Amino acid sequence: MKYDYIVAAPGQGSQKPGVLDGWMDRSRTARRQVEEWSSRCGVNLIDASRDDEKLKDTAFAQPVIVAASLLSVRQTVRYLGTSSEVILFAGHSVGELAAAAAAGYITDADAVFLACVRGAAMSAACTEPRTGMAAVMPARRDPASDEEIQQTIHDAGLEIANWNGCHQYVAAGRYERIKALAEQEHNGVRVVTLPVAGAFHTSTMEPVVTVFEKALSDTEFRDAGTALVGNGDGEVVTKAADVRSRLLTQVTSPVRWDLCMRTLNKQAKDATFIELAPRGPLTRLYRGTYPDTTCVPVSRPEDLAVFNMLG
Incomplete structure (x- = not known):
């Protein structure tokens, strides 16, 4: 399979106030989506996305990050006029939820809801010990x-x-x-x-597993005919059951982004690397490892204009 694009969704630490505003201003549909996601989660994502203090809390940061990635990927794919079959997807930590939705394994609404459940459980697990x-x-x-x-x-x-x-x-x-x-x-x-509340991706997050496993089991996963690079080992994943399993195990396991980048470059050497909003360190890491790759970090709708210059 020849991939034209690599789409990578960033993880926690990439959030910043106002991250949803530009995408909602560009599309009334986007604003409605965020309102619907907020209603389901019981969290006002628009207010949380503008509040610097709330964004320091994992319970708010994770769903806002996933929401931003999903708004940006939908508008980016539409802008490029391409299809998901020519995109190789990957996500760093909580970004793997956004990547799974972007690739079609779960719905966008489910991804944001799962991020809410995951973030709240992780926040609770960070209290004792510090x-x-x-x-x-x-x-x-x-x-x-x-x-x-x-x-x-x-x-x-x-x-x-x-x-x-x-x-x-x-x-x-x-x-x-x-x-x-x-x-x-x-x-x-x-x-x-790092300004984070706890030791994520370690055994400290074991209390999260039961809660998140229940949320995952209640979520419909479907085979999508697209490829996702798992952030636990850098392997290419194409089955819904495997995606579900990996989303759970990564909670207490290390993120092997080094292996992800190796697979992305092997499978899609000539593809353009796109980092979704909120735009974290993934572009810098990929460009630093593979300096000849064309990289486009998409943080705001205005960034889409870069693709016009690429031809």
Whole structure:
């Protein structure tokens, strides 16, 4: 199969106030959709998307991120005049819900609802014990190797929650260990704490599994004839049952975005890489790994004009 486009949906950390406004202003249908999603979730997504404090809460951030990705992918695909069969989909963390909907395995409404359930359960799981996450990467001077970075994380008693590629990792675990890791000096390693509520994609999220499994089992999944790259191992997924299973297991498992990028480039080497709203770090990571790839981050409707210049 020849793919013309790679469509990647970002995860938590990409949210920012007003992320839905441009897409709703461009389309009355989009505004109605968000209102319908809000009603089903019992959360006013429009208000939440404009509130910086609420966006710091996982319970609000996750459905807003998925909503933004879905509004942007529908308008992007329509703008390009293409079909999903020539797109290879992928999503980082909660972005995998948006990717699954964009690829046709679940409805957009179900994706946003599942993000609400997932986000609320994760937020609740972050209360005790206190946990956190930190980005760990090579220092600019005398940079450490990947193996040395991994060892630094393990020596701190932490788990690797995200293998993001481009020599970038996310450590997760007990907050005091994250704090100690950030405050200590490390040869060739740079550490930046992340503004998240807990240790996502680790065993700390085990309480989320039962709640989210029930929501997934109540959701209709259907085979879509499209391909999705799973963020747990970078494998190409084409069956609805497999998509459902992976959405559950990734809650407590590391995100292997490094393997996703490898598969995306192998399967769609000449494709244009599109990162959906809210537009996080995925473009930077992909461009850094495959510098010859044409990358288009779509954060606002105005960004669609870039495609006119690509020909």
